[in-house]
Amino acid sequence: MxxxxxxxxxxxxxxxxxxxxxxxxxxxxxGTGMVKIEFDNSVSGDDLILGSSYTNSQNETLTIERLNYIVGNFRLTDADGNIFTYPKDTGFFITSEETGKTEVVLYDVPAGKYTSITFGIGVDQEKYLLGAEGQGDLLTEAENNNMMWSWQAGYKFLNFEGTFTSATVTDDTNFKIHMGSHGSSLDNYKETTLSLGTDALVSDDMTPIIHIVANAGNILDGQHKISLTEQAVIMVSEEKSPLIATNTSNMFTVDHVHNGDGSSH
Structure with a gap:
């Protein structure tokens, strides 16, 4: 009994x-809620501090002074495979280590348990072809944050600058890596999809913070090795710009997800 x-x-x-x-x-x-995405910029496992130096696999020592990039076209996928696509008209953001604006906030996200996130690096052709009047605040923000060559030349998807030295370049030399699309013939817009590891819980009183680490070292030292000693200024290059675009799209990983009311990290 x-x-x-x-x-x-x-x-x-x-x-x-x-x-x-x-x-x-x-x-x-x-209900609906917010999703906060914090881009934690780093270099090879260490926090990125502008003005600090590191040495890449090609024995070039870089001192990074600027790291800006555009992200957009966010999509969240839940445990059942349902996809929420964030509105395109307000869905592009500039992250800047210079200004400290490295957080993206998505509003009115349907409640759910989200398992992965997809986003683009840069501005896709569909958005750009809406014309200057169809860019909303993005055009002004890009001009104010050194992320635009000109309307005709297009957006800079990535603005990575600083100085470097190497075995054969012994004096501090400026480097500039500006990557974007240049007409339909050189479309460098890329997307990446990341598993969150921990479900991001969204509701009217739950705001997850997704911490994404961006390894700036990957820009030149990723799948494709780009030598600054060989070429220190790369802006419009049919050969190297697509390689940098691929490297940049692969520099993101999810570190962790903080589920809570969004008031703390």
Missing amino acids: KSIYKLSTVLFLSILLASCSSDDDSTQLS
Whole structure:
């Protein structure tokens, strides 16, 4: 009888806990909410501090003075494979280590448990071909943050600058890596999809913070090795710009997801 009593008690508690858990989930994940995405810029595992130096695999020592890039076309995929696409008209953002604006906030995201995030690096042709009047605030922000050559030449998707030395370049020499698309013949817009590892829980009272690490060392030292000693200024290059675009799209990883009310990291 004692065994039956204990078993009944365990079953009752299990059902009660499952019911409470179900109620909690339904309460937490209702309505719409915000998703915050924090881009934590780094270099080869260390926090990026402008003015600091590091040495790449080609024995070039870089002192980074600027790291700006455009991200947009955000899509969140939930555990059931449903995809939420953030509106394109307000869906592009400039992150800048110079200004400290490295957080992106997505509003009115449907409640759910999101397992992955997709976003583009740069501005796609569809957005650009809306014309200057169709860019909204992005055009002004790009002009104010050194992320535009001219309207005709287009956006700089990446603005990476500083100085470097190497075995054969012994004096500090400026480097400039500006990458973007140049007409339909050189479309360097890329997208990346990242697994979140931990579900991002979104509801009217739950705001997840997704911490994404961007390894700036990957820009020149990723899948494709780009030598500054060989060419220190790269802006419009049919050969190297696509390689830098690929490197840049692969520099992002999810470090962790913080689920909470969004008031702290």
